[in-house]
Amino acid sequence: MTDGRRAHDIRRLVRPHLLELPGYEPVEPVDVVAQRLGIPEDRIVKLDGNENPYGPSPKVAAALGAFGSYHLYPDPAQRRLRRAVGQYVGADPEQIVLGSGSDEMLDLAAQLFLSPGDTMVNAPPTFGMYDFLGAVYNARVVQAPRREDFGLDLPALEAVLRSGARLLYLAAPNNPTGNPLPREQLERLLRYDTAVVLDEAYAEFDGESAVDLVAQHDNLIVVRTFSKWAGLAGMRAGYAVLPPPLVDIVWKVKIPYNLSVASEQAILASLDDRETLKEHVRLITEERVRLSARLAQLPWLRPYPSTANFILCEVRGVPAVHVRDQLRKRGIMIRYFDTPSLRNCVRISIGKPEHSERLTDALREIGAGVAG
Ligand SMILES: Cc1ncc(COP(=O)(O)O)c(C=O)c1O
Incomplete structure (x- = not known):
């Protein structure tokens, strides 16, 4: 026993691998960026988080305003929500579990399957959360990089699956590359004991x-979210569709009141206004076509095809980080990547037509500077 607060080296008690953790790199909020740049918040064009520029259904604010039971805990069994979501995705409500964003569902999967030293497979470039969770749970993360067209390297993946990998995360469409996952490839991977x-x-x-x-397939969990199509990224609302043998285990492991009543209300209101939200998705996918064509006109950018709400572009002749920084100075936020599996690329979330306008004007200016 020791006296005094400073006498304890509390870090010595932390699980050792966590001390070395690289951490996850989240995007910065608009007010922080606006203040740093000295630009009013409403002039910031935020195209770095794959958020929905049309926001949620107007029914969400109405439901949140009318709700009268914020002082009570949510239904721990998520009954109404599981019924509504089950109906939306065409699954048995018994197989649905909801959480605070799909991130929580991805974490739940890691809790279920990863003991320290277990093998997790990853197919980069992909969503950074998978590597992050592998590191948090002290798994042995084996990388099976994608091919040049960002399709999966199936033989490489299958070799790792055969060697006894416990968990594989796959995004479809993939982030940040935007390409879909052919169904027959998924079915092929599901044959393994992973x-x-x-x-x-x-x-x-x-x-x-x-x-x-x-x-x-009892080895398949599908994770989905209201963040993107339903514009609820800030509300934190996601869910998983579970195979029956996992249902009781998940309910024992999950934090009981993980979803706030506000998220509950927002989810129910969104599912009640699918027409509006479908229209938002239509506007975004229409803008994806337009923006992609405009980006392709710039000789130093090569947009990749995308089936998501963002476009990945290879940057030629200039460092991608320079493009990110130059846009940032103009109040336009995008992501850049320069990693072994993704060289010199930027990822641009699809905004409204006026956002594309400001972005492409700025990119032309930056391009002229580069040429000069
Ligand atoms: C592939 C992928 N999965 C999950 C998430 C996390 O979404 P949520 O807001 O539901 O936690 C994101 C967010 O960008 C993502 O790109």
Whole structure:
């Protein structure tokens, strides 16, 4: 026993691998960026978080305003929500579990399957959360990089699956590359004795889903979210469709009141106003075509095809970070990547037509500077 607060080296008690954790790099909020740049908040064009520029259904604010039970805990069994979501995705409500964003569902999967030292497979370039969770749970993360066209390297993945990997995360469409996952490839990977978490965060933008396959494959979990298509990123609302043998375990592991009543209300109101939200998705996918064509006109940018709400572009002849910084000075936020699996690229979330206008004007200016 020791006296005094400073006598304890509390860090010595922390699980050692956490001390070395690289951490996750989240995007900065608008007010922070606006203040740093000295630009009014409403002049910031935020195209770095794959958020929905049209926001949520107006029914969400109405439901939140009218709700009278904020002082009570939510239903721990999520009954109404599971019924509504089950009906939306065409799955048995018994197989649905909701959480604070699909991130929580991805974390739940890691809790279920990853003990320290277990093998997790990852197919980069992909969503950074998968590597992050592998590191948090002290898994042995084996990388099976994608091919040049960002399709999966199936032989490489299958070799790792055969070697006894416990968990594979796959995003469809993939972030940040925007390409879909052919169904037959998923089915091929499901033959192995590995839990596959299919992350369908952007599924509503390409209309494809593998939720129906959960009925046939006990090693498939499909994770989805209200952040993107329903404009509820700030509310934190996601869910998973589970194979029956996992249902009781998940309910024992999950934090009981993980979803706020505000998220509950927002989800129910969104599912009640699908027409409006579908229209938002239509506007975004229409803008994706227009913006992609405009980006392709710039000789130093090469946009990749996308079925999601963002476009990845290879940058030629200039560092991608320079493009990000130059846009940032003009109040336009995008992401850049320069990693072994993704060289010199920027990712641009689809905004409204006026956002595309400001972006492409700025890119032309930056391009002229580069040429000069
Ligand atoms: C592929 C993918 N999965 C999951 C998420 C997390 O979404 P949520 O807001 O539901 O936690 C994101 C967010 O950008 C994502 O790109």
